[in-house]
Amino acid sequence: MPDQAATSKPQPKRKPPSSGNRRNPHTHKAVIKAALELLKTVHYPALTIESIAAAAGVGKATVYRWWPSKGALVAEAISSTLTVEDPPDTDDLRADLIAAAEISIRNYAYPSSGVLITALAADLAEDPELLQSFVSTFVQPRRALVRKLLQRAIDEGVIAPDVDPDLIMDMWAGAVMYRRALNHTPIGNTFAEELVEVFLSGAPAHKLGKSP
Amino acid sequence: MPDQAATSKPQPKRKPPSSGNRRNPHTHKAVIKAALELLKTVHYPALTIESIAAAAGVGKATVYRWWPSKGALVAEAISSTLTVEDPPDTDDLRADLIAAAEISIRNYAYPSSGVLITALAADLAEDPELLQSFVSTFVQPRRALVRKLLQRAIDEGVIAPDVDPDLIMDMWAGAVMYRRALNHTPIGNTFAEELVEVFLSGAPAHKLGKSP
DNA sequence: GAGCAGAGACGATACGGATCGTCTAGAATC
């Protein structure tokens, strides 16, 4: 359903699924979904709670009841869109690393036409607790998986042993976020490969699937 | 940063707080200074034009006369605080690279207690022209200098020849921005060194000041 | 030169509109 960002268009709600003395999961989902939908056409700073409530067919007070701020709402919303993907673990270590980098690109370049995570992070900076919560629920689990893969690459001598896996991840995600935010260089199809290649440049070629 | 339709004549340097039929440089400076001052205590999203005008002792309309938006104002303000530093060019290439990385850290970690550039970039995303202007006046000149240094490092074989200098810079600045934005890992005193070391790991040790 | 009129920048302030976050009211459900 494209273009549903109207301001006061009344939604002919068929039937309010339920409302009682328990948290209504339909309401909850409707808010999250409306937020994600609006973010396809509206930049994060211009997104308002009121428009979310209206688009979800929900009272504004209900939104405030369950989320303390726009940042908290959007943090949950985008967390829900991105699943934890296991980076592959095959014989082709180079391909595995590229796949892991591609996950980074997908996560930090979401949605394809925006700088959502950048804007969100900047906004959450006002609320350290909320930022911490977002990082530990959204960022850290995904990093853990990639860290394991990188550690394996280091153990096998494909990546230099004195390199910190966390630094590599910061550089991967950071480069994506940076290019997205400043929009000075497009992120091409081979970007993941480029990101990985940098760390492999000093590695013995026979360990990798690349010709000398 | 250029003004829109304002005069392009050279301004006669007068000291009195005059107001005439030309742009008053005192007013202009007062606004920029007030914005920077406020940003020390207020996060970018919470910064308002009204508060800037009030703090500068200036009419709100005057601010809107010269800057189309908060983003444009702040972009000019922080551009004015950061000078283009020549990265050093000595015999010690490793030290030169670290110094260059430190410049990145200083620029993208400004101010010390905030995520200003991240928030600004996210906000400017709504106005591609303005973002483009900010990047070309603030970001690109600084990158040009570092690019030259990196190219020299590549020419001398300290960094692998198939690495794109621009990618290295994206990774440097990106890692800084990323750590700042998500605040998951502190940026220590040795961060510049760590950033550089990654790219030197595969280089012949005798070219560098480090022991094998 | 001297003087005057106009153009433009300025501070102040008022305006309608949007959004904020809180709050009440009433209905529905358990």
Place this chain on the structure above:
DNA sequence: GATTCTAGACGATCCGTATCGTCTCTGCTC
């Protein structure tokens, strides 16, 4: 009765624009 819900009123703040009277520099006229 307790709790959740929608709907909407509320005071507040900030937005961006408009207007007003004042100021000063510029350029034209004499």
